[in-house]
Amino acid sequence: MNNNLIVSAAPHLKAKNMTVKSVMWQVVLALVPAMLAAIFFFGLRSLVLTCYAVVAAVLTEYLIQKLRGVPVTITDGSAVVTGILLAFNLNVASPGWLPVIGSVFAIAIGKQVFGGLGHNIFNPALLGRAFLLASWPSLVTANWTKTQPAFSLMFKSMNSLNLSSLQNVPEAITSATPLAAVKSVRVLAETNPDLAQQVMDRMTSMDTISQLFIGNIGGVIGEVSALALLIGAAYMAFRYIISWRIPMSYILTVFVLTFAFGGLGGLFSASIMLPFYHIFSGGLILGAFFMATDMVTSPVTKKGMLVFGIGAGLLTAVIRLWGGYPEGVSYSILLMNCCVPLIDRWTAPKPFGEVRK
Amino acid sequence: MNLWKEFSKGFVKENPVFIMALGLCPTLAVTSSVTNAIGMGLAATFVLTCSNVIISLIKDLIPSKIRIPCFIVVIASFVTIVDLVMNAYTPEVHKSLGLFIPLIVVNCIILGRAEAFASKNKVLPSILDGLGMGLGFTLALVVIGSIREVLGAGQWLGMNVMPLAYIKSPMLVAILAPGAFIIMGLLMGLINIVNKGK
């Protein structure tokens, strides 16, 4: 009887083992498949960069917590997750100091300045990436590495996706990332619609989509393989670490919008495969399952989670289709992060029995 | 002794930017280089001192009901004079400060000092207050500007101060708008820590 009526502040944890520590280390575990995929496609360098980021994040957390005179909580794994996610947002050709500086910023300015874990407004890893993108745009957005499967004998049939294999395609389409290709095709469509449509057909072919799904395409470390990310996401969903609401509403919104507006010939002219192209390329899967679901910076109410996911999806699709940047996942999540307090307020459930005013 | 206090309070104790958080718009906008910071700071100091003098002179003539429009007219006149003179004799500085000079009119520090100090004090303390506050403002701008220029461009006053490798790919965010907010926030926090420690 006594135990059933404990009044305490949120969050109300159901499972006994749901501590910050266990959740964070399970997230790390869920990221392992993606890490393995990155090592496979990009080589050991991706692991090295990730280690730099993690070590820098943990050290920064330790030093700042010492300075602030608060308990040191580096073993709870939250800094480790931030470090991994930050490194996953960089491309494998980055110099080694880039993840280090990004991690220091993510932890120091993105998290500790606000008062540490649970008080930060923004997802620290994404803030770190935004900082790096603003500071060294050419290092973050250029020099994409083509994938090189480490065991090429085993996967001889897997050639790196190359859109320029089409004849007569101007250099504009040889972009190294699939989303930059989307941008280029849309530019090309203004001058040469036939050719653009041809390229678009190639992009939405089953072959391309399956390559994207497995991960044989240039991009940042963590987004390379949708399959590996989904394995990790499935594990987290299975352990009730994430709820389906944010990722599903996020991805579905992107699906609907890219299908409706992504085609070159106006509304609903896109092939039904184009949304899949959008979902499996870029950081959408990584962002939707691992970053938008960050417990600290996403809404707590069920309705709020849907609002959050739809808003992020809307922003992502708008940035991808019409914005100046090829990829909008990180900015869309950061922008929605600012709205979380508002969303939580608007969607707070009405206490049972209260009369509508 | 008292006069010295009026002069020096603007530097640290009542620094318009770091303590009173006034005039943040120019602070954030023009501190992308030290040259701009000095130019803006000195122009604002000039306007502030002159407007303080005039306002403390005519404070008894102005009915209190219309004091604010009168202050604004005085300040705007001095700003226009600064604008014209700079345009004529220092066209380079004028080019880079461009938009921000007219903004001195709405710089809260100037109206704030007119209202809070010059309209209640004699000429000499008003001059010192204006100079002190203006120099305090300049000091704040130069500090922020130095950090931003060194980090964001690897230079200080246009001279290379960082290794060439750094200058080639500096931390650009520092000279962009977000860098201004972050650096100012950190400096304010630092000054709060120092003040608390006293």
Added chain:
Amino acid sequence: MNYFVKLGLVLLLITAIASGILAFVNGLTSEKIKANKLVAEQEARKEVLSEASRFEKQTVTLPAVETEPNPLKNKVEAGPRQFIYYLGYNDESAIVGYTFVASQYGYSSEVKTMVGVNLDMSIARIKVIEQSETPGLGANAATADFQGRFVDMNQEQLQVDKDGGAIKSLTGATITSRAVTNSIAEGMKILADAMTEEGK
């Protein structure tokens, strides 16, 4: 009532004095400001066409072009447009080239470029004179390195490499590069047309 009249009068007096002082200062400085502007323009022209010592303004009236109104980027241009260029003369009063200002909206601002053209319609030098593009990316258009890529280019080569031309675009700033290049190409075309017309 009297009180309010007095308020008005005081305000009038103060504004009158202020305007008097401003008129005086304006009278002192306006000549100097005008002269500064002329000198600055002259210097910029000289910089892109170093052989010339004297410039003569020319105006070409262009037929009105119906551009698709794009509220985000262009002001809709109505009526005949004017294209202004300068003939550059050397000390012996022989024409050595032309200069004009090319302008187009880049990534986040209007990018204005001073262009110097040799007699054979190749570019002598260019100088980006006005832009507020992203620092570190588009703003690099104002570097000597980028501007140097235009030297000796002729009208056919004036396209960024991504569009099949000979101008190597800036890393991560294709839009700015394209704006600079295309605006110059457009100006060169008008200039070339004007020259052939005169040659007739």
